Amino acid sequence: MLPRIVVAGNGQLGQMLQQAGAPMQLQVKPVEPNQDIEVALHDDDVITVEIEHWPDTVTGLQLKNHPNFRNASALHAVIDRQRQKSLLDRLQVPTAPWVVLESENELSEKLESLGERAVVKRRRGGYDGRGQWRWQRGGEIEAEWAGTCIAEAMIPFSHEVSLVGARNAKGEKVFYPLTRNWHENGILRASVAGIPVPEIQQQHAQEWLSRIMDDQDYIGVMAMECFVVDGDLLVNELAPRVHNSGHWTQEGATISQFELHLRALAELPLITPEIKGVSVMYNLLGRNWKPEWLGIDGVHVHWYGKSLRPGRKVGHVNINRPTVEQLKQSLSDLRERVDDEDKIAFNWSLDQL
Amino acid sequence: MLPRIVVAGNGQLGQMLQQAGAPMQLQVKPVEPNQDIEVALHDDDVITVEIEHWPDTVTGLQLKNHPNFRNASALHAVIDRQRQKSLLDRLQVPTAPWVVLESENELSEKLESLGERAVVKRRRGGYDGRGQWRWQRGGEIEAEWAGTCIAEAMIPFSHEVSLVGARNAKGEKVFYPLTRNWHENGILRASVAGIPVPEIQQQHAQEWLSRIMDDQDYIGVMAMECFVVDGDLLVNELAPRVHNSGHWTQEGATISQFELHLRALAELPLITPEIKGVSVMYNLLGRNWKPEWLGIDGVHVHWYGKSLRPGRKVGHVNINRPTVEQLKQSLSDLRERVDDEDKIAFNWSLDQL
Ligand SMILES: Nc1ncnc2c1ncn2[C@@H]1O[C@H](COP(=O)(O)OP(=O)(O)OP(=O)(O)O)[C@@H](O)[C@H]1O
Ligand SMILES: Nc1ncnc2c1ncn2[C@@H]1O[C@H](COP(=O)(O)OP(=O)(O)OP(=O)(O)O)[C@@H](O)[C@H]1O
Ligand SMILES: [Mg+2]
Ligand SMILES: [Mg+2]
Ligand SMILES: [Mg+2]
Ligand SMILES: [Mg+2]
Numbered sequence: 001m002l003p004r005i006v007v008a009g010n011g012q013l014g015q016m017l018q019q020a021g022a023p024m025q026l027q028v029k030p031v032e033p034n035q036d037i038e039v040a041l042h043d044d045d046v047i048t049v050e051i052e053h054w055p056d057t058v059t060g061l062q063l064k065n066h067p068n069f070r071n072a073s074a075l076h077a078v079i080d081r082q083r084q085k086s087l088l089d090r091l092q093v094p095t096a097p098w099v100v101l102e103s104e105n106e107l108s109e110k111l112e113s114l115g116e117r118a119v120v121k122r123r124r125g126g127y128d129g130r131g132q133w134r135w136q137r138g139g140e141i142e143a144e145w146a147g148t149c150i151a152e153a154m155i156p157f158s159h160e161v162s163l164v165g166a167r168n169a170k171g172e173k174v175f176y177p178l179t180r181n182w183h184e185n186g187i188l189r190a191s192v193a194g195i196p197v198p199e200i201q202q203q204h205a206q207e208w209l210s211r212i213m214d215d216q217d218y219i220g221v222m223a224m225e226c227f228v229v230d231g232d233l234l235v236n237e238l239a240p241r242v243h244n245s246g247h248w249t250q251e252g253a254t255i256s257q258f259e260l261h262l263r264a265l266a267e268l269p270l271i272t273p274e275i276k277g278v279s280v281m282y283n284l285l286g287r288n289w290k291p292e293w294l295g296i297d298g299v300h301v302h303w304y305g306k307s308l309r310p311g312r313k314v315g316h317v318n319i320n321r322p323t324v325e326q327l328k329q330s331l332s333d334l335r336e337r338v339d340d341e342d343k344i345a346f347n348w349s350l351d352q353l
Numbered sequence: 354m355l356p357r358i359v360v361a362g363n364g365q366l367g368q369m370l371q372q373a374g375a376p377m378q379l380q381v382k383p384v385e386p387n388q389d390i391e392v393a394l395h396d397d398d399v400i401t402v403e404i405e406h407w408p409d410t411v412t413g414l415q416l417k418n419h420p421n422f423r424n425a426s427a428l429h430a431v432i433d434r435q436r437q438k439s440l441l442d443r444l445q446v447p448t449a450p451w452v453v454l455e456s457e458n459e460l461s462e463k464l465e466s467l468g469e470r471a472v473v474k475r476r477r478g479g480y481d482g483r484g485q486w487r488w489q490r491g492g493e494i495e496a497e498w499a500g501t502c503i504a505e506a507m508i509p510f511s512h513e514v515s516l517v518g519a520r521n522a523k524g525e526k527v528f529y530p531l532t533r534n535w536h537e538n539g540i541l542r543a544s545v546a547g548i549p550v551p552e553i554q555q556q557h558a559q560e561w562l563s564r565i566m567d568d569q570d571y572i573g574v575m576a577m578e579c580f581v582v583d584g585d586l587l588v589n590e591l592a593p594r595v596h597n598s599g600h601w602t603q604e605g606a607t608i609s610q611f612e613l614h615l616r617a618l619a620e621l622p623l624i625t626p627e628i629k630g631v632s633v634m635y636n637l638l639g640r641n642w643k644p645e646w647l648g649i650d651g652v653h654v655h656w657y658g659k660s661l662r663p664g665r666k667v668g669h670v671n672i673n674r675p676t677v678e679q680l681k682q683s684l685s686d687l688r689e690r691v692d693d694e695d696k697i698a699f700n701w702s703l704d705q706l
Contacts, residue, residue, distance in 0.1 A: 001641075019375045023603075024642075025658040250376075254651065269648030274675075276629070288354075289377075295622030298607065305378045322627075 002026050002266050003046045008033045008063045012304040012313070013050035013242050016250070020258035026266060033060040041066055046265045048220060050241055053079045053124070070265060074216040074240045081123045081150045081237075088235055091215055093208040095235045096152040096227070104146040111135055117154035120145055128313075129186010155234060157227035161197075163205040164246035166221045166260040166270055167213040174260065174272045175206050176253060179245045181225070182348045187285065187311070190345040192352040193248045194278035195324075201226075201233050208235060221246070221261040244283070244313070251300050251320040252279030277322040280331060280349045282342070284315035292337055297321065298330045324353050355379050355619050359394060361386045361416045362403035365657040365666070366595050369603070370403070373611035379619060386413040394419055399618045401573060403594055406432045406477070423618060427569040427593045434476045434503045434590075441588055444568055446561040448588045449505040449580070457499040464488055470507035473498055481666075482539010508587060510580035514550075516558040517599040519574045519613040519623055520566040527613065527625045528559050529606060532598045534578070535701045540638065540664070543698040545705040546601045547631035548677075554579075554586050561588060574599070574614040597636070597666070604653050604673040605632030630675040633684060633702045637668040640692055649686045650674065677706050 004027040007014040014030030021028040031039055033054040039062060041047075047069040054060045063069060077087045088095040099110045101120070111118050122131030133142070135151065145151075160183060165175040178201060179193045209224045223243030225236040246257035253273040255263075263270055286308055289301045296319075303315040319334065321327040328350060335346035357380040360367040367383030374381040384392055386407040392415060394400075400422040407413045416422060430440045441448040452463045454473070464471050475484030486495070488504065498504075513536060518528040531554060532546045562577045576596030578589040599610035606626040608616075616623055639661055642654045649672075656668040672687065674680040681703060688699035 019372070022372045022375070023656070024654045025656045263647065268644050271648060271650060274650070291621050294616065295624060297624060297627070301377045303376070303378045 002268075003044050003068070004029060004042060005262060005265055006031055006041060006045045006047045006063070006066075007050050008047065008054065008060075009050035011050060012302075012306075012315075015304060016247075016258050016302070017048075017050070017242065017262060020256055021262050026262055028262065031059060031063065033057065033063050035059045038062065043067070046070060048241075048261070048265055049075065052240065070219050071216070071240055074213075074218050074222070077216065078238050078240050079124060081121055081126075084238060085150060087212070087215075088238075091208070091211050093211065093235050094233070096155050098150050098152045101145045101149045101151055102147060104143050107141050107143075107146055111141065111151055112137060114151060114153040118151045119154055120149050120151045122149050124148075128188075129183070132186055155227045155229060155236075157229050157234075159228050160236070161201065161205075161226050161228055161233070162191075162243065162245040163202075163209050163224045163226070164221060164243055164249070164257050165206070165209045165213065165224075166257075166264050167210075167218050168264040168270055169219055169267060171214065172270055173206075173210055173213060174270050175209070176246065176249060176257070176273050177275060178202055178205060178226075179248065180352055181245050182345070187283075187313075188244050189283055189285070190349050191245050191248055191281040192279070192349055193252055193281075194275050195352060198231060200231070201228065204233055208233075212238065220264045221257050244316075245281075247302070247316050248279040248281040248318050248320070249273065250302065251318045252276055277320055278324050278327045278353070279318060279320045280327065282317045282319070282334075282345050282349070283313055284317065286310045286312050286314065287339055287342070289315060289317065290337060293317065293334060296330050296333045296337075298327065299334060328353055355621075356397050356399045356421075357382060357395060358615060358618055359384055359398045359400045359416070359419075360403050361400065361407065361413075364403060365655075365659075365668075366403035368657060369600075369611050369655070370401075370595065370615060373609055374615050379615055381615070384412065384416065386410065386416050388412050391415065396420070399423060401594075401614070401618055402428065405593065423572050424569070424593055427566075427571050427575070430569065431591050431593050432477060434474055434479075437591060438503060440565070440568075441591075444561075444564050446564065446588050447586070449508050451503050451505045454498045454502045454504055455500060457496050460494050460496075460499055464494070464504055465490060467504060467506040471504045472507055473502050473504045475502050477501075481541075482536070485539060508580045508582060510582050510587075512581050513578065513589070514554065514558075514581055514586070515544075515576055515578045515596065515598040516555075516562050517574060517576045517596055517602070517610050518559070518562050518566065519610075519617050520563075520571050521617040521623055522572055522620060524567065525623055526559075526563055526566060527623050528562070529599065529602060529610070529626050530628060531555055531558055531579075532601065533705055534598050535698070540636075540666075541597050542636055542638070543702050544598050544601055544634040545632070545702055546605055546634075547628050548705060551584065553584070554581065557586055561586075565591065573617045574610050597669075598634075600655070600669050601632040601634040601671050601673070602626065603655065604671045605629055630673055631677050631680045631706070632671060632673045633680065635670045635672070635687075635695070635698050635702070636666055637670065639663045639665050639667065640695070642668060642670065643690060645690055646670065646687060649683050649690075651680070651683045652687060681706055 010032040018028040223239040226233040298321040363385040371381040576592040579586040651674040
């Protein structure tokens, strides 16, 4: 009755999609695309991704060439920052001013055209802030940027937010409220959701993400990262998949981003997510969780079963409480019980409430 | 770090325990005990059950003889209705008056001692109302009852409720509010939770279940089914495991009965469950679910992946909404979309709100 959902990629996002499908016995099978073996796919499987690109291996090509491989167009557009920024420009979605860095001898001219400071980003393959350099007028320029990078004006944002939305084959779309995110060194440390959001920001974000998803005939969940500048938004980048800044929806909404993604792919009804109370998501970067955390009201540990490596995303903790006051209490309690280096994530979260 | 939890039994309860453990990578492995093969158990596995008894097969004995097999004493007490009723009597927990049916020639005398009407129940192996007979004065008596059954006075209850609670090795205990249950032909059709409960009933139920769990040094979730008579409770029976009348906790509480059971077994902190809004649980008995149900706010389908057989529990639907009014709306919407024979479950649920 329901198709099997095959996920290209073998990480935590596929795992959490699998967990979201389990209660209704919607089968979700993560597949590592970077291998040269023939995997068993059915004709009526639906193929989705948790990573944005992979090599043309035997498995990789099998996935891409499957008749039900979804969102090839959006992936093509997003996987290269030059194409992604061009898409945003074409759809008149405001984004940080940018240039392509082509030939070596125009590098400084191009960078200077962006102002005093810029962020240089590799066109392909970067995530968690990898493949990025900060440049400022008079600063060092690396020859390897030419032909492989774009540069963006450094945006003096007051904070960062993201919109997670879903679209189905009929073009129906639903959205969560904007989530407030804190990145450190390009990597997401914490998110806060369920706090008031300026209406104009929510409205613009939904308009823009709708425009993008409709343009790409997109099916499933897409996330859009934004900078808040002068009370309005500039789009930073798109993620054509479930997204770390949407993890709070596992306990913080009537339907999680994972279930929404599956429903869209399996042609099950979408519903507008309702928000339950207030939530904080805190990423476990290279550190283990502690059983005593579970004694704190509203704490939900999500562990990915990976080995620990410094800075590696190995899990996250959702803290969901009915009211801001109760959430503050749980956050304060939890702050006492995390490693010193992580207390800062709680200080930031508490500051947002 | 966490022990693996091995579940004796291969049905939906083990499946849902597995789902509850997945987010924190707590491994849950259901094992069919009724087979003569040697299964691979680890010394530090913790063994729990989703069924109450099984034959002394190779696997069955392996499970029972494992050093971390939990709640052997409670299982021993509960598995035979004579022992179970004696336990309740010994602990002064009020229960329906009862007799053991021993020799054939005292059957009618014993039954008549209970009043006008009685329920004859096989001492072992009955569930979902199987192995039960209704008797009334002057009615037929079956010889096979002698030596295999108990009989209980027929209780003219106004309705049925159940208490689900958990206890850990330290003796800490937590409880959900009483759930109101509707059985038809001995099988649970629907539950309602999150509606007001008379304090005296909640208090008595918790006292009694505490007494039972403490007496048995019980670890994990136990359910206690009760009749409401004249505003107070009489205990019907005990289930030393997660229970169908606790399924609403999957979306209706801050922690589900399945996670509580796992936490108690894995020596993780228990927390007092907080109730989210109002919930109805509706059992799918021998019928499939319909995708359109998912378009109704608050509807969560749990499907067990079993083949359909008339009357077989093949899934359940939890309907959780923040307010009674919203729940009524969702129930009315869902009632329109279920098979005619099932509308009665919605009528009953709506009557309780
Ligand atoms: N133009 C910019 N101006 C200011 N800060 C920026 C800019 N671009 C990126 N950043 C900062 O760096 C972070 C990471 O940048 P970006 O989202 O482009 O990287 P990524 O590696 O693709 O991240 P992700 O893991 O979200 O895919 C942003 O969240 C923001 O904090
Ligand atoms: N003494 C009684 N008086 C009135 N009704 C009774 C009595 N005993 C049982 N019933 C009715 O029959 C139902 C099933 O009885 P009981 O719970 O003993 O059976 P079971 O087969 O063990 O059920 P379960 O599937 O819950 O284990 C009860 O929920 C109640 O509705
Ligand atoms: Mg990115
Ligand atoms: Mg980013
Ligand atoms: Mg029973
Ligand atoms: Mg019963």
